[in-house]
Amino acid sequence: MKPPICDLCHNDFRCEYGHRGTGGGAVSFADFRALPEGAAGQAHGLEWFCDEHLASAKALSHLPHAVAMEQLRAEHGPFPEYPPLPALDPALWVIDVGPQPAKVFSVLRQATRLSPQEAKQRLAEGVFQVLGAWPAALEVWQQALVEAGATVEIRYPSSRNIQLFCR
Numbered sequence: 001m002k003p004p005i006c007d008l009c010h011n012d013f014r015c016e017y018g019h020r021g022t023g024g025g026a027v028s029f030a031d032f033r034a035l036p037e038g039a040a041g042q043a044h045g046l047e048w049f050c051d052e053h054l055a056s057a058k059a060l061s062h063l064p065h066a067v068a069m070e071q072l073r074a075e076h077g078p079f080p081e082y083p084p085l086p087a088l089d090p091a092l093w094v095i096d097v098g099p100q101p102a103k104v105f106s107v108l109r110q111a112t113r114l115s116p117q118e119a120k121q122r123l124a125e126g127v128f129q130v131l132g133a134w135p136a137a138l139e140v141w142q143q144a145l146v147e148a149g150a151t152v153e154i155r156y157p158s159s160r161n162i163q164l165f166c167r
Ligand SMILES: [Zn+2]
Pocket: 006, 007, 008, 009, 010, 011, 049, 050, 051, 052, 053
């Protein structure tokens, strides 16, 4: 799941939303597809909008996301690009692969979109990040990896990163 940042104007309302559930909301568009149960990441066609643009976005939610965004940009004007975000979600790490690397490999491939080659490379590194996501989404993979014999750890973003947006 992406953090609550307006898809149109890039207004960042993570703090308001995180503390009070205000500042904006999510809109599912006509091409919305829910994630398979337990999968981490962002559902297709589901985007955040700040309070200022939420109503306009909802009014166009019968359209596919890309079409709605074209109309919204035409209506509200272009907005500057914003720099890539620092990692703010906790991340699941494998600390030790354990005695059954083939099982860990299989879980890693299901949890991520890594190619077999990339997954092998991570396993060879021994200590590696599996994925970053909201904690509930990590739990499934954490459990699967433990069952596969791996030692795992959830690492939280540093408070420095959090202060960047909670002003
Ligand atoms: Zn906005």
